[in-house]
Amino acid sequence: MRHLSTKLLAGTVAGTLLVAAAAAQADRSEWPSNFTVGTASQGGTYFVYGSGWANLIADELDVSGGGEVTGGPNQNLALVHTGDLALGLTTMGPAAEALAGQSPLAPGVPMDNVCALFPMYETPFSITALSSSGIESISDIPDGARIGFGPAASTSDTYFPAILEELGVNFERRNGGWTDLGGQLQDGLLDVIAFAAGIPIPAVSQLEVQTDVNIIEFTEEEQAQVLEAFPVAPFQIPASTYSTLEEDARAVSMWNFAIAGCDVPESFIYEVTKLTMENNDKMRNVHRSAETSIPENIVHNTVLPFHPGAARWYEENGHEIPDDLKL
Incomplete structure (x- = not known):
């Protein structure tokens, strides 16, 4: 009797496993x-x-x-x-x-x-320039600066130009992939890159290895002005993110x-x-x-x-x- 019960139990378990496997297969069939x-x-x-x-x-x-x-x-x-x-x-x-x-x-x-x-x-909104440019703050960005905003219609291209306009920056707008824009910055074809991307941004990390850069933070006043005008939140880029940073950098994010x-x-x-x-x-x-x-x-x-x-x-x-x- 005990032997029969064991057989029945084994059969029940096997049947359950077959049903489960069939259900899983049916589920995957829709994938x-x-x-x-x-x-x-x-x-x-x-x-x-x-x-x-x-x-x-x-x-x-x-x-x-x-x-x-x-x-x-x-x-x-x-x-x-x-x-x-x-x-x-x-x-x-x-x-x-x-x-x-x-x-x-x-x-x-x-x-x-x-x-x-x-x-x-x-996604923090951050700004990078070559150290040799002398640009150390948003207010240092000269009139008519050539700024790369990333691919057309990207988050960066949608919001960052408006953010800089809100802060009184006049610029020439450039678009392209981040790697390409990083190369243009290094070659002197751009003055600034305005990044909206998760950190660390590979293009910035690569630039740091090849040349000296400034990662430009928002002042408290600039941050408050942008928070009032756009659907963003306050953010601090940790100093550990880039070798260039000596302390956390104030920014905004989405x-x-x-x-x-x-x-x-x-x-x-x-x-x-x-x-x-x-x-x-x-x-x-x-x-x-x-x-x-x-x-x-x-x-x-x-x-x-x-x-x-x-x-x-x-x-x-x-x-x-x-x-x-x-x-």
């Missing part, structure tokens, strides 16, 4: 055969973070995928909304504008097929979130969120700014609805999603 993460230009943090995150997903979940160079947050919102990309990276300012139909890439078109996945990091098409299968996004949120050590290996890519920081998204797959993981793990951010 995309491949995916692409929209990043930004090479030499910027988005490219490093997004490409590394894509590789982590591909390796751990056994799905073909990778990062793609794009124009940055605004373009990523548009490409995810249309379904041309499954995943992307964006900042909260452009996300709010896109949802309201105010994207510079598609005026009047509300991008409502974009859902939030997880918090990435804050939060970044990973995004997905709201129609991307829930089970896939659940596993992507689970992988990302439960492996912060691996994310920090991708880029050290991922130190803040943790569930507690979901509170910094007050704009985009969370993807149902992401929301399910958060709520299963004790993190509340406000009703107005649920689909």
